[in-house]
Amino acid sequence: MSGCETQARRKPGTINKQHVRCSTADSGQESGHYGEDVALIKPAILALEDGSVFHGSAIGADGQTSGEVVFNTAMTGYQEILTDPSYTRQIVTLTYPHIGNTGINDEDNESDHVAVAGLVIRDLPLMASNFRSTRSLDQYLRDESVIGIADIDTRRLTRILRAKGSLNGAILAGEAAQGEGAVERALEAARAFPGLKGMDLAKEVSCSESFEWHEGEWTLGAGYADTRESERPFHVVAYDYGVKHNILRMLASRGCRLTVVPAQTPAADVLALNPDGVFLSNGPGDPEPCDYAIEAISALLETDTPVFGICLGHQLLALASGATTVKMGHGHHGANHPVQDLDSGIVMITSQNHGFAVDEASLPASLRATHKSLFDGSLQGIERTDRPAFSFQGHPEASPGPQDVAPLFDRFIDMMRARR
Numbered sequence: 001m002s003g004c005e006t007q008a009r010r011k012p013g014t015i016n017k018q019h020v021r022c023s024t025a026d027s028g029q030e031s032g033h034y035g036e037d038v039a040l041i042k043p044a045i046l047a048l049e050d051g052s053v054f055h056g057s058a059i060g061a062d063g064q065t066s067g068e069v070v071f072n073t074a075m076t077g078y079q080e081i082l083t084d085p086s087y088t089r090q091i092v093t094l095t096y097p098h099i100g101n102t103g104i105n106d107e108d109n110e111s112d113h114v115a116v117a118g119l120v121i122r123d124l125p126l127m128a129s130n131f132r133s134t135r136s137l138d139q140y141l142r143d144e145s146v147i148g149i150a151d152i153d154t155r156r157l158t159r160i161l162r163a164k165g166s167l168n169g170a171i172l173a174g175e176a177a178q179g180e181g182a183v184e185r186a187l188e189a190a191r192a193f194p195g196l197k198g199m200d201l202a203k204e205v206s207c208s209e210s211f212e213w214h215e216g217e218w219t220l221g222a223g224y225a226d227t228r229e230s231e232r233p234f235h236v237v238a239y240d241y242g243v244k245h246n247i248l249r250m251l252a253s254r255g256c257r258l259t260v261v262p263a264q265t266p267a268a269d270v271l272a273l274n275p276d277g278v279f280l281s282n283g284p285g286d287p288e289p290c291d292y293a294i295e296a297i298s299a300l301l302e303t304d305t306p307v308f309g310i311c312l313g314h315q316l317l318a319l320a321s322g323a324t325t326v327k328m329g330h331g332h333h334g335a336n337h338p339v340q341d342l343d344s345g346i347v348m349i350t351s352q353n354h355g356f357a358v359d360e361a362s363l364p365a366s367l368r369a370t371h372k373s374l375f376d377g378s379l380q381g382i383e384r385t386d387r388p389a390f391s392f393q394g395h396p397e398a399s400p401g402p403q404d405v406a407p408l409f410d411r412f413i414d415m416m417r418a419r420r
């Protein structure tokens with residue numbers, strides 16, 4: 001072997017040497033140097049409610065966290081995943097083995113803070129490199145007080161979650177993972193997490209006051225567009241159930257002036273703003289207990305206001321129309337999920353992040369299935385037959401992920417134009 005490679009050489013309790021190994025095939029000798037970010041590697045434990053236990057190294061903050069453990073198969077976009085509010089109370093396992101290679105930048109966040117309850121990865125590369133990077137993933141997790149675990153067999157973990165469905169779990173990191181009884185404490189914390197079923201989190205993560213949104217999409221060199229000077233013919237009121245910023249940016253770039261309102265805003269207050277359309281955002285938790293949202297959406301659907309929902313917003317549109325939702329096994333979390341448009345037959349590669357789904361068998365006459373997952377046949381899109389309202393289960397804003405479904409934003413714009 002020749003050349004250089006960055007290697008993590010870590011064992012809990014040893015010094016974390018940022019070791020750039022350069023060796024030649026013949027000598028087998030290594031010369032290395034240690035980076036500045038030398039820190040003591042601390043142990044961490046991940047426990048699942050089924051009794052599975054993983055021992056690894058702590059990354060990010062020390063302490064204890066619990067939540068529903070899910071796996072995401074996207075190969076890129078860890079920063080967008082970490083800051084996606086839909087992951088609130090979830091411990092996210094990334095199946096791609098190297099996470100952190102490109103560091104953290106100031107531009108790719110999907111909300112103001114890390115939303116995940118914890119992070120599980122195979123390997124934290126000790127050297128981050130990207131022209132936009134301003135800090136390392138480890139530093140970012142510490143700055144945001146997020147607990148994580150690295151150096152575990154994420155393939156084994158993923159196989160457990162795939163077979164049994166998402167499981168409640170807990171991570172103990174640093175001192176918490178040391179000493180007598182640490183494994184028992186981790187198992188206890190995993191089993192104490194009540195599970196996401198029945199948990200209304202949208203109102204918890206939503207903004208507390210309404211605000212205007214002007215930021216448009218990002219381009220290389222120019223950064224984010226300021227849409228204030230451009231023509232914005234449509235006023236959209238966006239319900240914030242935990243909205244991802246790129247959804248707002250894509251609407252802004254398509255000529256929408258956006259008023260973002262708290263999750264519990266009554267329909268009458270929204271209608272008083274005279275919107276051309278109402279957007280229902282993604283968000284965390286179970287859609288079923290969000291009665292305030294279901295009630296408001298039902299009232300909006302009594303008018304002819306165009307409505308577009310994404311993910312949690314899709315589930316809430318379905319519930320407000322009389323359908324029901326179910327908890328999935330391991331859900332869909334990734335960036336390469338094939339979804340078929342049932343009208344055109346076209347298959348799109350989509351970004352996904354959901355653990356609940358609309359039960360297709362429950363669709364009333366006023367709802368029509370428009371899209372389905374080619375992974376498991378589950379419902380991916382619906383539209384009202386009697387109103388200008390439609391929704392999508394996956395993520396057309398593709399953050400991260402492929403942009404095949406972006407035309408759904410244009411469909412919403414067309415609906416608002418048609419209503420004029």
Ligand SMILES: NC(=O)CC[C@H](N)C(=O)O
Binds near residue numbers: 086285286310311354
């Ligand atoms: N991304 C989302 O909006 C997720 C919706 C919902 N919390 C689910 O897990 O199904």
